[in-house]
Amino acid sequence: MNNAILMSAGADIDIMVHGLFSYEVFGQTCWITTTHVCVLIVMILLIGFFIAANRKIKHAKETPDAFQNVVELIVEMLDKMVKGVMGVNSVKFANYISTIFIFILMSNISGIFGLRPPTADYGVTFALGVMTFCLIQFNKFKHQHVSGVLKGLCDPWPIWAPINIISEIAVPISLSLRLFANILSGTIIMALVYGLLGWIATFWPSALHVYFDLFSGAIQTYVFCMLTMTYINQAIDSE
């Protein structure tokens, strides 16, 4: 940590990812970090919720009770969102988009519950970006075939191919960096408020939490899923 900030702070400012224990793989030292633990907590919570929802929907009743109502509301909302962007292609991708939507949303707002948000680690968001990239390229090759992809790469003239390749590679990087930097900046600002102000920071930082964790997290989740859907849609029908 930076000494200058630490000296002026009453409490410890902690924004970094910490290693918990290390292990050796092929001569490389790998670390299990706090991010892994936070992702695991989010995953366990989500999987528990999903199993409960699955059981509930399997024994769905004509007149839904509270939990069934909530599950149906969430699924309908996500389906509507995917359908609004992808139209007829939405059937195949609704599951994937809904899954990453719920995962990213829960990761982003886990800062409220005292975790370090897993999406404030570039490893997590880069994995999400790479998944989007693979989906885009797979659908491009599937629906436009090799000739179409090559034609798209040499768009005005073949001499533009390197620039087009760079713009293809820039998609996952900009997607993941946007999510990462937004959540990280929120985490840093909250850590600074708590660390620098000490006892003054009682009660009123909750308003900051609402903005940086809830609002910003929800917006960035929406943007990530929206852009993923737009890119996939572009790859599917670009004729």
Next chain:
Amino acid sequence: MNISGNDLILACSAIGAGLAVIAGIGPGVGQGIAAGYAANAVGRNPGAKSDITSTMLLGQAVAETTGLYGLLVAILLLFVKPLTW
């Protein structure tokens, strides 16, 4: 007072981090313009408010990216310190 090369690099990194965050000006102006036009559009067509809001938020979030790159450079300079040895 003697300043080692490492200290000088740290000080310059701090200045560079401050300069890098100036990148926030552009997205601020851009987001303001987007919000202004969105307000204009809602005023003309209040029925399409939800569509306009979601389009505006999407555009603003994409415009924000360049500012965030500046922020990332600042964070890297301050916390990762790539130039020191």
